[in-house]
Amino acid sequence: MEPATRSVGEAKEQADGRLAGKVAVITGGASGMGRATVERFLDEGASVVIGDLNADAGHAFMAELNQAGCGERARFSRTDVAVEDDVAAMTELAVEAFGRLDVVFNNAGIGGAFGPITELDVDAWDETFAILVRSVMLGTKHAARHMIPQGSGGSIINTASIAGVGGGAGPQAYSAAKAAVISLAQTTAVELAPHRIRVNAICPGLIFTPLMHSGNEAQAEEVMRETQPWPGRGEGADIASAALFLASDDGQFVSGQQLVVDGAMLAAGPRIHGRMHNTRNLHRTAGMAYGTTGKAATVRRL
Template sequence: MSRKLDGKVAAITGGASGMGRATVMRYLEEGASVAIGDLNAHNGAETLKAAEDAGFADRVIFVRGDVAEEGDVEALVGGAVEKFGRLDIMFNNAGVGGAFGPITETTVEEWDYTFNVLVRGVFLGVKHAVRQMKKQGDGGAVINTASIAGLSGGAGPNAYSAAKAAVHNLTRVTAAELAQDRIRINAIAPGAIRTPLLHSGRAAEMDAIAQDKTPWPVLGEGTDIAGAAVFLASDDSQFVTGHTLVVDGGALAASPNFWGFGADSLFKKHAGMNRGSTGEKSYARDIERK
């Protein structure tokens, strides 16, 4: 049976949980070798073991790092090249929920942290992956995790939505820049996907909100994103670049308003930071009603 990524080498940031982990496993099944990048070493060890238990020990490594730190992104790309000899696919997937709450209650530090992970991290991933791909001289595929929040005003907190909008446009401009090098740059825009980043320990509450706002009768899973990531990494999409592939169960088509606009809106009651599955602590503070 033909595998779509035979002989390819991929690096995946945020690869230790959720959509990233699902994509790691799918890429391995499709014949790729994978360098997993993640800040959470515990999750990284679990993902590495799952891959090894599935018989892929010789085609997978884990490199701990923070995508907002240039040296760490360089180390991930370098680790892939050192172990497997090249880099064909870069999936800039690492993310956090970031700052949430009213814009008047968001601190500069919370805003900057959100953009550092969600935008600077993608910039660094594109930069260093493309440097390696240009050296190789035979093209490559870069995939960025965006979000329907970057395409709508009602699908996420303000800082997160603004950051994901930046990812959408960074994808377009770099696709145009690198087309002559046969390096394709595309994005995936997930909707409500059942991952630790979505529910942050409150799975039942978040599932109820998401299912109420998504036309498809069930929530998306990490494997749904992995399938899209295989398509965008493979030769099946060889003439596709500068594109954002929406994977959201029809949420964007239905004009999402996930969190509401009234006084009882979730993001009008609290402000704080969602650091997702990084292993770092998230927090929320109540907003005083005036």
């Protein structure tokens, strides 16, 4: 088992490793689960393009990687994952910089639209689906455009959520969007299987990231203790380990699956929605949460 947290310094140049010679694109790669996966993939020998809307966070991360001595195997691309030209440019950068594309991790996400169903803003609903679902379609589309002619297969990994499996783990728009991500992974897995391109979804539970705790770490840990059977909190490194399995040859016969990584939370019946400090008063507010993108949330009191 890998340690729960990893430093950038551990991601040194590797001549071997489970991803040696492979090239990956990871969206939402400047923070949280995406950042942990970038570090793990670099540590395992991959070259990585980091896609993120937050340019400040992306450039700061690249500076750390350069200082750690592994910046030659990393590139940053400021990417709005809901914009096709941005996604196309991000995947092109991987091929231009490193010669091929083997893995795409469609991980970028936001909290999205929230509030009572009677008060949800339709534009916020549409934007949530653009960032959480259209992005996965675009990432899959442009990954396949490079992987198919290469003729050596590939792995596409999508971040879904236990919120997409049943009620009680997230607001309506977020949960519905993540259910769509799971379905899209299944349908594209069937379509791309003849090309030896695997498509899977990871379904995290509560993972301790800036998107999850929104700055209130103590309250987030309290909710984890109350709702998650497993002792100890979920970390970005836990998702990175799951992504590594799906990206590597260890997962070569795994496709069309949803891999739940949640400390048995789903098995126990999630009761998360409305318990976090940033969701506790959703019956009295409505708006749009943008997570770690650098965009401020909008909140309307009812």
